[in-house]
Amino acid sequence: MLSYKCPAECRHCMYACSPKWTGDWITVDQLEQFLPQLAKVIRPSPYGPQYMSLNHGLHFSGGEPFLNFELLLKAVEIAEALRIPSTFVETNCFWCKNDKLTRERLQALKEKGLKGVMISVNPFYAEYVPFERTDRCIRTSQEVFGANMMVYQLEYYRMFKRLGITGRLSIDQYLKLTLGESLSDTVELFLMGRATEKLKGLYPSHPSKRFFNTPCQPDFLRSWHNHFDNYGNFMPGYCGGISLGSWFELDRLVKKGIDLENRPVLKHLVSEDMKGLLDFALDMGYPELSEGYVSKCHLCLDIRKYLASSEDFEELKPIQFYEQLK
Ligand code: SF4
Ligand code: SF4
CATH class of the missing domain: 3.20.20.70 (Aldolase class I)
Structure with missing residues (x-):
């Protein structure tokens, strides 16, 4: 990008x-x-x-x-x-x-x-x-x-x-x-990114638990079709606003692996999927949407939007992405 x-x-x-x-x-x-x-x-x-x-x-x-x-x-x-x-x-x-x-x-x-x-x-x-x-x-x-x-x-x-x-x-x-x-x-249409705001009225909503056992479509972590932005963010697949680290230091990143200890959002996503991420966010005061969510990515993004506005998370970059969703 x-x-x-x-x-x-x-x-x-x-x-x-x-x-x-x-x-x-x-x-x-x-x-x-x-x-x-x-x-x-x-x-x-x-x-x-x-x-x-x-x-x-x-x-x-x-x-x-x-x-x-x-x-x-x-x-x-x-x-x-x-x-x-x-x-x-x-x-x-x-x-x-x-x-x-x-x-x-x-x-x-x-x-x-x-x-x-x-x-x-x-x-x-x-x-x-x-x-x-x-x-x-x-x-x-x-x-x-x-x-x-x-x-x-x-x-x-x-x-x-x-x-x-x-x-x-x-x-x-x-x-x-x-x-x-x-x-x-x-x-094909992915209900992620801006679509979660602008198109949600066209699709049925569901409570968060509906998405706990739904796999990311396509896979969140994969060795094909990833995106690399102008700020250096290595983004998994189509997941706007998530950074696995800097692709400007790709050799180091591949050698050392992703620093999950300093990236709690990623850590929860990778190890406990959406339930883990939601629990983490609820502990930080995240208010679940009473009207529900149209997709797993809608839930994921709504949580991330909240987290990005409360703290500076390395893995929630670029921050302008979250600002532009408003
Ligand atoms: S990059 Fe531009 S043209 Fe492409 S989907 Fe986004 S807003 Fe539309
Ligand atoms: S749920 Fe989150 S991590 Fe999974 S594909 Fe959607 S935006 Fe990416």
């Missing part, structure tokens, strides 16, 4: 990205200094290092990486020099204002060594980005990157084409057009 800054403020954003974040972009020096440690553990796509796939290689993300195109170019160049396989960039296409600019930027990235592009399509980003820009980015990316172009999520893209969407689309318009069809009956 080059920064959390994004021109959009999607209701489902796992990382609570928005235009309100201070940019704090990762620097070229940091990329040059720290990316070599990460490079050693990045696995290529099963199709080979020249190909992209969602859970392999390295994707440059945010926030919106095209907000700082010069940095993105440099990041790709550094990754290519390190021979990092299966690189791609993830974008909401806000910047694809005309054909010329779109082609020039995609071509420039390809020339620096980028292997592919992943394009976001869903009802949430569509509140901010005119659909014509998405269509332009998809068309041009196919021409520049061939098969290394992924639409996430294709189901929504097909639906938007079928509905003849133009311009931006509000959630109310979307729900009207789809006749109230659920937002995620068939399409």
Whole structure:
């Protein structure tokens, strides 16, 4: 994640990205200094290092990486020099204002060594980005990157084409057009991050105990698809606001392991799961939500939000994430 800054403020954003974040972009020096440690553990796509796939290689993300195109170019160049396989960039296409600019930027990235592009399509980003820009980015990316172009999520893209969407689309318009069809009956949607606040009204709530024996989906700790932010936080999977330690010191972290003694929130999560975390928080005065929780991540985040506002926990970083959820 080059920064959390994004021109959009999607209701489902796992990382609570928005235009309100201070940019704090990762620097070229940091990329040059720290990316070599990460490079050693990045696995290529099963199709080979020249190909992209969602859970392999390295994707440059945010926030919106095209907000700082010069940095993105440099990041790709550094990754290519390190021979990092299966690189791609993830974008909401806000910047694809005309054909010329779109082609020039995609071509420039390809020339620096980028292997592919992943394009976001869903009802949430569509509140901010005119659909014509998405269509332009998809068309041009196919021409520049061939098969290394992924639409996430294709189901929504097909639906938007079928509905003849133009311009931006509000959630109310979307729900009207789809006749109230659920937002995620068939399409993957994680009820975590900002979604726990902005979409909770659309889903049934349950008492906390319902989530005590539910495994994290996907796994909380895993050796694939983790995120590394511009502040140095090594975040497990999609768990915004949780830091396992500094990826700027990845070699040391891997060698010594995660310091759980100084990270009580992580310690409870790892060893006792949600029941342990809830008990810890209740002892610190956490008030359970009487209306219940829509997902395990909702419970987890609500607890963490409370804890982050009461004490400075190393593992609850970046702190701006919690502030942006308010
Ligand atoms: S476009 Fe992506 S990064 Fe930006 S707010 Fe939406 S989900 Fe988050
Ligand atoms: S419950 Fe917490 S730790 Fe588990 S996936 Fe959700 S946010 Fe991550």
